[in-house]
Amino acid sequence: MALAVGLPLAAAGTVVAVVLGGGGSAAPSPLHQAVDSYLEPVGRGARAPAPGPDTRCPAGGDPEGSLRALAAEFGHRIVSSTRSGDGAVVNVDLAPPAGGRIEAALELRRSGDRWDVCSASRGHVEIDPF
Numbered sequence: 001m002a003l004a005v006g007l008p009l010a011a012a013g014t015v016v017a018v019v020l021g022g023g024g025s026a027a028p029s030p031l032h033q034a035v036d037s038y039l040e041p042v043g044r045g046a047r048a049p050a051p052g053p054d055t056r057c058p059a060g061g062d063p064e065g066s067l068r069a070l071a072a073e074f075g076h077r078i079v080s081s082t083r084s085g086d087g088a089v090v091n092v093d094l095a096p097p098a099g100g101r102i103e104a105a106l107e108l109r110r111s112g113d114r115w116d117v118c119s120a121s122r123g124h125v126e127i128d129p130f
Helices: 031-042 063-070
Strands: 003-009 014-020 075-084 089-094 102-111 115-124
Touching: 003 102, 031 063, 031 075, 031 089, 031 102, 063 102, 089 115
Parallel strands: none
Antiparallel strands: 003 014, 075 089, 089 102, 102 115
16 A cells, blocks of 8 residues: 655645655565665676576566666666566666666566566656556
8 A cells, every 4th residue: 555645845836746655664665675686786797686496587588688788887766666466567767877867667576475577678667656
């Protein structure tokens, strides 16, 4: 369950919506933790974590190679995500050391309690927040 909180900005006269995870907790979800755990080593130039032994990712996927084709090294920021059953898409911004921002979308599949990154592509996936 997500909770949207509106914060009025007096000077701008607009409302900013912040979406919080279930229960209003600011702690990252298991899905976002999996993305961080995958992108942190890849962004440093290290090997990606291996998928779990019971992964549900299709054979032949190379998300690490797809990300390296976008930038050899990078920081990252999770922008948005959507989940349906055991599948999810997470939009991230990659930040290479030379500057700039590269939009990427990661597709993940869950097996038990573990989320595995199955593919990566350039650009964000449109996610309807409502």
